Amino acid sequence: MRELSYAEALRECLRQTMTADERVFMIGEDIGIYGGAFGVSAGLLAEFGKERIIDTPISEAGLAGACIGAALTGMRPVGEIQFMDFVALSMEQIVLQAAKIRFMFGGKATVPMVLRMPGGSGTGAAAQHSESLENWFVHVPGLKVVMPSNAYDAKGLLRAAIYDDNPVIFVEHKLLYRTKADVPEEPYEVPLGKSKIVREGSDLTIVATSIMVQRTLQAAEQLAQENIEVEIIDPRTIKPLDSAPIIDSVKKTGRALVVHEAVKMGGFGGEVVSQIVASEAFDYLEAPVRRLAGLDTPIPYNRTLEYHAVPQVENIVDEARKLVQGGY
Amino acid sequence: MSNKESTMADLTKEELLGMYRQMHRIRAFEMAVYDGVQRGVIAGGPHLYVGEEAVAVGVCTTLRPMDYITSTHRGHGHLIAKGGQLKPMMAEILGKATGYCKGKGGSMHIADLNLGILGANGIVGGGLPTAVGAALSSKLKQGGWVVASFFGDGAANTGSFHESLNLAAAWKLPVIFVCENNTFAMFTPMEWTTAIKDLSARAAAYGMVGTTVDGNDVLAVYRAAVEARERALAGEGPTLLECKTYRFLGHYVGDPEDYRKPGEVEMHKKNDPLPRFEKVLIEAGMINKELMQQMMAETRQEAKEALEFALSSPDPDPSELTMDVRRPFKPLGDLERVSYIVEEGVG
Ligand SMILES: Cc1ncc(C[n+]2csc(CCOP(=O)(O)OP(=O)(O)O)c2C)c(N)n1
Numbered sequence: 001m002r003e004l005s006y007a008e009a010l011r012e013c014l015r016q017t018m019t020a021d022e023r024v025f026m027i028g029e030d031i032g033i034y035g036g037a038f039g040v041s042a043g044l045l046a047e048f049g050k051e052r053i054i055d056t057p058i059s060e061a062g063l064a065g066a067c068i069g070a071a072l073t074g075m076r077p078v079g080e081i082q083f084m085d086f087v088a089l090s091m092e093q094i095v096l097q098a099a100k101i102r103f104m105f106g107g108k109a110t111v112p113m114v115l116r117m118p119g120g121s122g123t124g125a126a127a128q129h130s131e132s133l134e135n136w137f138v139h140v141p142g143l144k145v146v147m148p149s150n151a152y153d154a155k156g157l158l159r160a161a162i163y164d165d166n167p168v169i170f171v172e173h174k175l176l177y178r179t180k181a182d183v184p185e186e187p188y189e190v191p192l193g194k195s196k197i198v199r200e201g202s203d204l205t206i207v208a209t210s211i212m213v214q215r216t217l218q219a220a221e222q223l224a225q226e227n228i229e230v231e232i233i234d235p236r237t238i239k240p241l242d243s244a245p246i247i248d249s250v251k252k253t254g255r256a257l258v259v260h261e262a263v264k265m266g267g268f269g270g271e272v273v274s275q276i277v278a279s280e281a282f283d284y285l286e287a288p289v290r291r292l293a294g295l296d297t298p299i300p301y302n303r304t305l306e307y308h309a310v311p312q313v314e315n316i317v318d319e320a321r322k323l324v325q326g327g328y
Numbered sequence: 329m330s331n332k333e334s335t336m337a338d339l340t341k342e343e344l345l346g347m348y349r350q351m352h353r354i355r356a357f358e359m360a361v362y363d364g365v366q367r368g369v370i371a372g373g374p375h376l377y378v379g380e381e382a383v384a385v386g387v388c389t390t391l392r393p394m395d396y397i398t399s400t401h402r403g404h405g406h407l408i409a410k411g412g413q414l415k416p417m418m419a420e421i422l423g424k425a426t427g428y429c430k431g432k433g434g435s436m437h438i439a440d441l442n443l444g445i446l447g448a449n450g451i452v453g454g455g456l457p458t459a460v461g462a463a464l465s466s467k468l469k470q471g472g473w474v475v476a477s478f479f480g481d482g483a484a485n486t487g488s489f490h491e492s493l494n495l496a497a498a499w500k501l502p503v504i505f506v507c508e509n510n511t512f513a514m515f516t517p518m519e520w521t522t523a524i525k526d527l528s529a530r531a532a533a534y535g536m537v538g539t540t541v542d543g544n545d546v547l548a549v550y551r552a553a554v555e556a557r558e559r560a561l562a563g564e565g566p567t568l569l570e571c572k573t574y575r576f577l578g579h580y581v582g583d584p585e586d587y588r589k590p591g592e593v594e595m596h597k598k599n600d601p602l603p604r605f606e607k608v609l610i611e612a613g614m615i616n617k618e619l620m621q622q623m624m625a626e627t628r629q630e631a632k633e634a635l636e637f638a639l640s641s642p643d644p645d646p647s648e649l650t651m652d653v654r655r656p657f658k659p660l661g662d663l664e665r666v667s668y669i670v671e672e673g674v675g
Contacts (some may be wrong), residue, residue: 034588036514057485057521058452058513086451098332123372126434128450297653301434302423303371305649322330 001182006148009155009183010040010172014078016187017162018048021057024162027063028080029260037082038118038177047127056176063145064090064115068098070166071113076162083133084119084171085224098167099142108167114158118259119270120173120211121299121310130299132262134209137169138239138271144192145239149213151181153236156190164192173211173261195242197249201229203324204251207272212311216259219316228324238268247273247279253321254286261310264293288328292319329597336547339389341614345623347389347546348609351602351628353379354405358577361404361421365581366466369639372582374421374435377405379544379576382601383508384409387476390557396444396462396475398455401436402508402575403448406478411443414634424641431644432652444473452513453486455479456505460492463501463566474502474560476553482513484527493568497534502560504553506544507570510629514579515587527560531568543571544601547608574599 003011012110017024025048026041032055035042046054056063060081067077081087087094098111135143144166148154154172161168198213199220208216215235219229231249235241250256256276258269269291276282276289294310322328336344358378364370377384380402387395388409399406407417412428420427421435428438446462449455459477466473483489484507496503507527511518524530531538537559541548549571558569574596578585595654609615 029513032516032520046491053517053519058482059485059487061487089451124373124434126436126450128431128436140378295650297650300432300644300649301420301429301437302431302644304609304643305432305646308646308649 002181002185004080004151004155004183005178005180006120006151006154006172007038007040007177009151009181010158011042011044012183013158013187014041015047016043017159018044018052020106020187023074024078025054026080027054027056027066028081029056029058029063031055031080036080036321038174039115040177042081044218049305053118060086061093062091064093065097067113068093068101068111068117071111071118072109074099077094078162079113079115081115081117084117084133085128087115087117087133090115091136094137094167094169095140096206099140102166103142112163112165113169114161114168114170116170118159118174118177120175121306122175124301124303124306126301127298132260132294133172134169134238135266135268138268138307142166143239144237145171146192146212146237147171149176149210149217149234151183151206153172153196155183156188157192157236159187160189160192163189168192171210175211176214179214187225190236191238192260193240193242194237195233195245196237197231197245198234199230199232201231201253203253203259204229204255204320205233205253206257206259206316208234208267209238210261212259212261214313215313216316218313219320220318222313223320224268226321228320230320240287241271241275243275243279244320247276247281250276250281251284254284256285256289257292257319257323258290259292259311261294263294263296264291266294266295267274267291269293287323287326290319290323290328292316329563335610336608339550343389344371344578344609344614347385348548348605348615349623350385350409351605352548352623353414353630353646353665354381354384354446356624356631357408357417357634358404360418360635362577362581364635369635370422373504373580374404375402375580376577377402377575379596379600380508380510380573381405382546382645383543383549383571383573384478384607385552386571387478387504388548390553391444391474391476393424393444394471396446396459396473398462398475398477399448399510400455400478400483401448401450401452402480403436403438403478405436407440407445407448410445412438412445414630415609415637418634418638422638422641423643424635424638425644425648426641430648431452432648434483450624453479453488455481456488456492459503459505459530460501463496463503464499464533466502467499472561474504474557476504477507478506478508480513481509481511481522481527483507484530485513493530493534493566497536497568497641500563500565502644503566503567504556504560505568506569507655509572510572510575512575512587515583517587525536526566526570528570536566537566538568538570539571540570543573544599546601546605550586573601576600614667
């Protein structure tokens with residue numbers, strides 16, 4: 001099958017959906033001539049014109065709000081927040097408007113919009129361009145939060161997000177944009193709210209999100225050489241969370257580790273752990289359930305410090321080994 | 329606005345030559361960063377100020393050490409003009425322990441509170457509300473300082489811009505809002521996102537004075553800033569000072585720059601603020617070719633030494649990773665009750 005990068009897969013989905021459906025349009029900063037800060041919309045301005053590839057001023061609140069208004073009145077907007085950090089400026093519109101309009105209006109309205117945004121560190125862009133803020137949205141009733149870890153899922157999840165009738169926060173990762181996978185040419189959906197078992201194993205369950213799925217896969221290769229077989233689960237949608245496969249897996253392996261880039265304190269991992277220990281998997285546990293996540297520090301500029309601020313392959317290997325070999 | 333140079337205002341020869349040297353220092357520093365990126369010793373990405381030097385120098389010449397500035401992602405010029413030293417600036421850009429922020433902030437976050445630099449900023453529009461707060465404390469403490477807040481034409485479309493201008497005008501705060509209109513916000517031309525041509529027109533909506541000046545004429549910027557500063561000190565409130573300029577290099581080093589019209593850069597280079605100021609100084613008999621060459625060579629040497637200093641500096645210690653996140657706990661008993669009225673004129 002044909003390989004596409006994560007960015008190309010997203011672009012193909014946008015192109016196909018926009019061609020087939022006039023309700024879909026894009027809005028964001030520098031998405032036109034420049035094709036977006038990470039090139040996702042490259043070429044789409046020429047294809048669809050300024051009316052449907054809308055370059056906005058630096059107005060994150062305004063653009064998120066414009067998505068809401070358009071969604072309420074029959075469109076299916078796809079907004080791009082240039083770096084996830086800047087979504088801080090859109091929070092009122094997302095949290096206090098988009099998320100609860102349907103509920104507050106007694107179920108009369110739908111807000112079918114997607115806000116795409118690249119999160120994550122590893123690019124040397126320092127503290128205000130490297131945030132992983134997904135858990136802010138997990139905490140808000142009414143939102144869905146999607147985090148594709150590879151090009152195949154990116155294309156299918158984006159389509160599902162566009163056709164979902166709720167506001168969807170779609171978190172991409174800067175370091176994934178150039179990673180490649182087999183991607184079918186025809187449009188397809190990867191349903192929201194379905195976890196995926198990415199690798200099967202019997203010794204330890206690792207739940208990982210976004211770039212950490214890739215790092216965990218690498219760690220699993222190394223661990224396999226030591227006869228440690230890791231089962232990896234990628235929730236793909238962190239809200240709603242499909243926890244059944246996670247619980248089943250932990251019942252099988254008896255051990256669980258959650259890996260994400262965002263700060264550990266108050267992070268998504270805490271939710272996964274508590275769902276595991278509150279379930280029937282509790283009786284099967286042979287070790288404490290652990291989390292490996294970002295340090296409670298802003299992302300530093302110096303590249304070595306930045307590297308150590310978030311989990312890397314070797315940290316996952318160490319942690320997994322310790323869990324399996326009874327280090328805790 | 330015209331391209332005719334302004335008169336020399338009230339500046340002495342020494343001050344004028346000082347301004348000229350600062351403009352060269354900024355350019356030399358920026359070109360050293362540019363070359364460093366080309367040579368692979370500096371990571372790509374810094375936002376350079378080449379072509380816009382007259383704005384920072386024109387405004388900061390009117391400021392005293394006690395006055396504050398807030399800066400932007402394109403901040404090197406503002407920082408140098410406000411007294412920033414090249415070595416710790418360069419070291420910060422290389423992420424070294426000897427940098428202004430111990431290598432933890434980087435190009436977009438350089439700050440030195442002792443110099444009145446409240447920080448460069450990675451968030452467009454992020455500095456304006458801070459400038460309002462610093463001016464508010466000037467008023468509350470009767471500190472007597474003014475705050476110059478630099479930002480781009482792109483920032484003028486953020487909510488923070490509008491809220492800040494309104495607050496500063498409503499409270500008659502001593503702020504100079506310095507809009508550097510270089511015609512682009514990143515890769516998007518201003519006319520795509522903004523329905524007016526002169527951003528200073530927005531001042532009227534908030535009840536403050538707004539002026540547009542030729543931002544490549546350092547004396548025009550200086551004169552407008554003097555007036556703004558006088559208004560601020562007289563308690564007459566803020567000013568919106570729009571300086572029309574152009575950036576000669578990409579949005580960041582490495583930017584493919586395919587969004588410019590053909591010939592656009594060349595056209596603007598004819599309006600380079602450095603040769604323009606040189607011409608004025610030569611005509612006034614204040615400088616000759618020899619002195620010019622000498623200043624250029626000296627500032628280049630300074631920039632070169634800054635890069636060497638940065639290259640030979642150590643990385644931050646790994647323990648820095650979790651330091652400075654919060655200030656260590658101080659028991660309340662240690663805090664004395666402070667009066668916020670300080671001696672007159674003391675910051
Ligand atoms: C809130 C926010 N949105 C978007 C960005 C990304 N960004 C960085 S610089 C820039 C353009 C800024 O334009 P302008 O204010 O005119 O300053 P210039 O770069 O032209 O000096 C943008 C959109 C950002 N840093 N912060």
